[in-house]
Amino acid sequence: MQETVNDLNRELMLDANAVAGLFQDIFGVEMTAAPTECAHCGAEGEMGTLLAFTHGPGIVLRCPSCENVILRITQTPDAYYVDARGAVYLRLAR
């Protein structure tokens, strides 16, 4: 059963290019070309390369190298909640 669920998730998996508009809403800048670093395995790469799971109640972005969760984003009517503990850093161009 677990395997079925995983297969389904993988089938629906996108990459963070698909949430570029949401990034822009939250951060106010283009983020898909911005670098980040996975707090779990240390892989560095552009935000656009993160694996995106967008079909749940929130959005989960995972490291393409180790698949650890980098970012979780939830939207409520009056706020965004961003859990970024899986990233060593996020870079916002100024």
Add this chain to the structure above:
Amino acid sequence: MRQPLDWQIATVKAIRPETAKVKTFTFSLPDWRAHRAGQHYDVRLTAEDGYQAQRSYSIASEPERRGEIDLTVERIEDGEVSAYMHDVLTVGDRVELRGPIGGYFVWDSELPDPLLLIAGGSGVVPLMSMIRHRAATGNMVATRLLYSSRTFDDIIYFDELEKLRGNGHGLDVFHTLTRGQPEGWKGYSRRIDDRMLKEVIKPLRMVPQVFICGPTLLVEGAANTLVRLGLPAAQIRTERFGPTGSGTGG
């Protein structure tokens, strides 16, 4: 650089069928901005009761076309946005759009490297924007498109690609059909594999800039093979197309 990204009301200027399941929508934009080839727009629909659905679609047209963009959209069964666009939208209708969005999966015609473009299904759309941008700017950089479709009738932009490949400006196009081929088919007839990729990249003497767009399996398979063949991972950019469109949910 902070850029406000506001929703604007675009008007449907034209709708053109590409295949049985794919249509191209031309939108006139009051607040048009030149995009970078590979970027996309978000499309937002609002029902009378306030329910909103939003999806992200790649731009098919070249940035040189002022005031309007083409979005090529595959109709997904049960797709809230794509089904509405295909079945309900008509010329003159107004739709909320915002963009252009994205900075990772983009190609600028100033880049000197040869181009290797790999597409699966409607993943060809952002690559077509690159090919049209290349043609519009007179760019002659050696470019090879490897495009996987299910059947001949599923190939998007076939005629235009034939015309562009024949004009002597260094574009080569390779089709592969995975679910059936017409009689006398001269292209490939299988899923993209090591041998195919080797044959396609061989004439590119320099290390190419690679863009791969399609379903996850195709994207990961092609990217892994290219790395195995010795291409630096940093030269490979990927974008996954999901079965519900590259959407942000909702």
